[in-house]
Amino acid sequence: MTWTTAYLAALGDPAGTPPFMPQPRTFAPAETVRQWVRVLRGGTALRLVLSNEFGRAPLVFEAVTIADAGATVTREGRTRWEIPPGGTATSDPVQLAFAAGQELTVDVTLGSSAEASAYQTGVYQAGAYLHSAQRTGEVLGSGERFASLYWITRVLTDAPASGPVIVTFGDSITRGDGTSADLDQRYPDHLQRRIGSAGTVLNAGIGGNRLLGPLFGPTLPDRFARDVLGTREATHLLLLAGLNDLAFGATAAEITDALFALARLAEEHGIRPILGTLTPMMGSVYEPFRAAGNEATRLAVNEALRAQSTWPVVDFASEVADPQDTSRLAAGFDSGDGVHPGGAGAAALAAAVDLELFAGTGVAATL
Secondary structure: OOOEEEEEOOOEOHHHOOOOOOOOOOOOOOOEEEEEEEOOOOEEEEEEEEEOOOOOOOEEEEEEEEHHHOEEOOEOOEOOEEEOOOOEEEOOOEEEEEOOOOEEEEEEEEOOOOOOOOEEOOOOOOEEEEOOHHHHOOOOOOOEEEOOEEOEEEEEEOOOOOOOEEEEEEOHHHHOOOOOOOOOOOHHHHHHHHHHHHOEEEEEEOOOOOOOOOOOOOOHHHHHHHHHHOOOOOOEEEEEOOHHHHHOOOOHHHHHHHHHHHHHHHHHOOOEEEEEOOOOOOOOOOHHHHOOOHHHHHHHHHHHHHHOOOOOEEOHHHHHEEOOEEEEEOHHHEOOOOOOEOHHHHHHHHHOOOHHHHOOOOHHHHO
């Protein structure tokens, strides 16, 4: 059977979380962590992929369940999971009918090792840190909430992919910083709604991600094999990245060379790349984005993207810029920090994508 990706989360190393980002939390043995993931395709069976990619010790789960379905998730026939450092583990198939757009509740009860080991901060599908009835005698569900995702990196479905499978690849703008929590207002969410059942839009954004060096990662080139090529049914790569590199002083040539290298790599593997222009940031509350020369660099990157004719370009920048000052986000599209679009801005980014780019994979004929 061929399994395809119904949900994707690009995870990073908790130990590398910059101080200005929300920090990973710690968990104690025997505690239960409840998290929610929204699948983009349905099916009659699923498999969970859990990660200990950045762990320094084995990661042990005494139990994993799909709580809303009362389904125990086993691995190699056992309820207890042990994932070695640097590894991932894929569950046995769980026979469960589920629909596209359904939110699944995943509970993991920690064993002797409770390291965060792989997570994504601020995914806007808040989890709950639940006390274990076995350890404390408290009722499961009495714990606190958190906004990050731990260990869950994919949900696989037995349903084949149809139409385009678009991996949106980028930093915090792709991930959805600045949009409303738990309301699926990120630009890939809006693009998924535009495409509907004709295709799949997977969000592979990581906040603080870079093309050229470390911030919070792995970098986009370093995780390309994991997040893009690891989605074997991917047909398109929608790439929006470079602002964090710009804030670190990268030149326009360095940024465009890195973007073009990723586009060539996608094309070599039969995935059609689509490049996105860098959005305005001179109204940012974060000083590094406003440094002298940054606007000229951003404009030079965007001019180079528009000037090349090898790959299509989505002009995200023009879509969300203030018409009176194109170095800034339009007020109605700004989340409030001057660099991340809010929900309306994310919808505008999605609206900028010409669905004819996906012609030949089912979308144009469906809409």
